[in-house]
Amino acid sequence: MRTDSASQTRSAGSDLDNDTALYLLQRVAARDEQAFITLHRAMGRRIFAYALRLLGNHDQAEEVVSDTMFEVWRNPTRFEGRSRFSTWVLGIARHRVLDRLRAPSRLLDATSTEIDEALPAEDVSAFESVAAQERERGVRNCMDKLSDVHRECLHLVFYEGAPLADVAVLQDCPENTVKTRLFHARRNIQNCLRLLLINEGRASTRTANHA
Template structure:
């Protein structure tokens, strides 16, 4: 959904139009959920934050000033709700899903089993390295590379200058590169 359409729907939401709200929800909920899940690493808490964020959109639609894109404003709300959730209950460390691991190990009998296991280990390595980044670095990296946001949008979302976002991205990439290099050396 483009920004102009989202803004038009938001005006209708401010007047209590449930159908407009439903369209906004359908258009943006997956992206917000993915973003919050990346921050919290907990699907049920991410779902709660999504609901809280969308409820906030419903309650405060008339306060949207239009300084940023609707999606940036929405992710800002979601980010604040996620930070509140994180502070109220510290996130537990990610644990591998035993069922997924057992399926992968069982697949070793297949010709692709070892390739699947190697791919899973690489993904886990990236996840580990992302977990070692600061919250600011991880969020910048996720928004730019996984969500496709521009540096300008990330700066608006995080309420920092664009050069700060660029610096965070530089350091995040550098830390990821070093961390992944160490993991690869250990595997070799």
């Protein structure tokens, strides 16, 4: 039942196994450039994607990559293999993203207020009502309008392919909160799609009247 898109999502999160990461980090502790470059290549794009999703700025996202990997270079022995290597690195990246947002409370705000208040949540059929070819564009537009914490949650689940427990660790919250965040994210995307449908309906009505 699972489609190609799902497997693509999973492959985006393919991981260095912890044994390899620990070995390379030992080499980094001995100031081995090649080991560091291997780790940088394994994680650079993923850190960039994560930072870009939240900051929306290429230059700042590159800075986050550099800041994060510089921290790995300075403290390679801090990773003890208790979590996945990528979870540890993305945890460092998250702090650097928060620094740049300059308002940490922004990431703690779990609601997309403007969409929440625009419509009641009883209609969850908007996704099915949008023509298939419009869905992709609509869903992507609506994801961009979500709050930071909801976008972060979707990124970790679907781009990183992270299990529930890892998302909870990275977002520093209980697993049930992660589930609640995804529930709200889905509802907000549905509401946003419904707004798009209404606006498109108005536009087509105006066009028909002018004709």
